[in-house]
Amino acid sequence: DIQMTQSPSSLSASIGDRVTITCRASQGIRNHLSWYQLKPGKGPKRLIHAASTLQSGVSSRFSGSASGTEFTLTISSLQPEDFATYYCLQHNSFPRTFGQGTKVEIK
Amino acid sequence: QVQLQESGPGLVKPSQTLSLTCTVSGGSISRGGYYWSWIRQHPGMGLEWIGYIYYSGTTYYNPSLKSRLTISIDTSKNQFSLNLTSVTAADTAVYYCARDHPFDNSGFYYWGQGALVTVSS
Numbered sequence: 001d002i003q004m005t006q007s008p009s010s011l012s013a014s015i016g017d018r019v020t021i022t023c024r025a026s027q028g029i030r031n032h033l034s035w036y037q038l039k040p041g042k043g044p045k046r047l048i049h050a051a052s053t054l055q056s057g058v059s060s061r062f063s064g065s066a067s068g069t070e071f072t073l074t075i076s077s078l079q080p081e082d083f084a085t086y087y088c089l090q091h092n093s094f095p096r097t098f099g100q101g102t103k104v105e106i107k
Numbered sequence: 108q109v110q111l112q113e114s115g116p117g118l119v120k121p122s123q124t125l126s127l128t129c130t131v132s133g134g135s136i137s138r139g140g141y142y143w144s145w146i147r148q149h150p151g152m153g154l155e156w157i158g159y160i161y162y163s164g165t166t167y168y169n170p171s172l173k174s175r176l177t178i179s180i181d182t183s184k185n186q187f188s189l190n191l192t193s194v195t196a197a198d199t200a201v202y203y204c205a206r207d208h209p210f211d212n213s214g215f216y217y218w219g220q221g222a223l224v225t226v227s228s
Contacts, residue, residue, distance in 0.1 A: 001170075031212070032212050032214075033214075034213065034214030034215070036215075038148075038154075041220070041221075042220055042221075043111075043203055043205070043218030043219055043220045043221055044154070044203070044205075044215070044218050045218075046213075046214060046215065046216050049212070049213040049214050049216075050212050050213065053213075055216075087153065087154055089154075089214055089215070091207065091209065091212070091214045091215075094167050095156050095167075095169045095170065096144075096156040096207070097156065098153055098154040098155070098156065099153070100153045101153045101154070
């Protein structure tokens, strides 16, 4: 199985802060990675697919990038509605595997 | 707009079978190109991929659950289902159904809102 190591597991940030979350794959997954936002009581929302393609309708303050087996989700200016838990997912092979999640909390 | 909705008992006794159904609306489950999938989230934990079924009936299960897991599909009802046998408290989780897009490298776009299943006597 491909292991996805996500960091940090949690962070505290203020409105307007720039936030960066990283996932590292245990082996090459090309750009077969997507990022999701999860809020209580709702299904996950896809933010980014193909490592760096912004999902239609998602704010441009979200961006994704990749370098080898390291993938990054950046929120350029944190907004109140962004406080949530974020997950990366590799969909290069089966079983699909998620990162451990990053909970973004209000400082 | 495709929508998915999980349904099933919220409480299951240990050693019994957990059964959930996902009803798909706004699109045909018989359309090829998508893997109809189950994912779960244990309380306070991360997401775990459970498995998928293709419209043809082909399945792929997470090896960690394979011995207890069956995913089936009913194209006439536009539904797919999960059966997990011999459950324990470790199977307590929010269960999501979702549509995997394996052929365009886009992961999961459509998700249900999740169904909490508690395993307890």
